[in-house]
Amino acid sequence: MNWILLIIAGLFEVAFAACLGKAKEANSPESLYWYLGFLICLSCSMILLVKATQNIPIGTAYAVWTGIGAVGTVLLGILIFKEPATFWRLFFLSTLIASIVGLKFVSN
Template sequence: MYWLSLVIAGLCEVLGVVVINMYVSTNKLRYVLLLIVTFAFSLLFLSIALIDVPMSTAYAIWTGIGAVGGAIVGILFYGESKNVLRLFFMGLILASTIGLKLLH
């Protein structure tokens, strides 16, 4: 339950970054409201995860999901670079995130 909450928090973080990009390109107020909601849910689910997952592990995994997820969204939908080194380092972040979960 707590680990699932942490994954949901990370995915809400990714969605929040996508909404930021939508706001920057359109300047529409509805995206500011959606941004507040997505980050609020991200923090809500992170706080639920912190009931069982140590803070340092939860924060590292949350930011890792956000960083890699944001980069993947950028590659898939916004034409960002698919440079091999970039993908390699994203893999390192993902491997580190999985490693932290395995050590818990």
């Protein structure tokens, strides 16, 4: 169950990064809603991370959490914000995913 909480926390990290990107693109009144979304997603992400670290080692949990956030944010940037999907970018993204999966397998 803690791993599920950790994955959801990572997805909320992606969501708060997306809110920041959308707030940057939005005009002034609309950007406030995106910043509110950012704060809500940030809070949910942190609360779930804290709950997950009660039974998962902090080093592993934090690395997986940031890894999910990094991978998700890069994919979001490529798919939504039209950032470039170069070979090296995708290569290193793949190595990051392999490292996250590896940490899961070597953790108790």
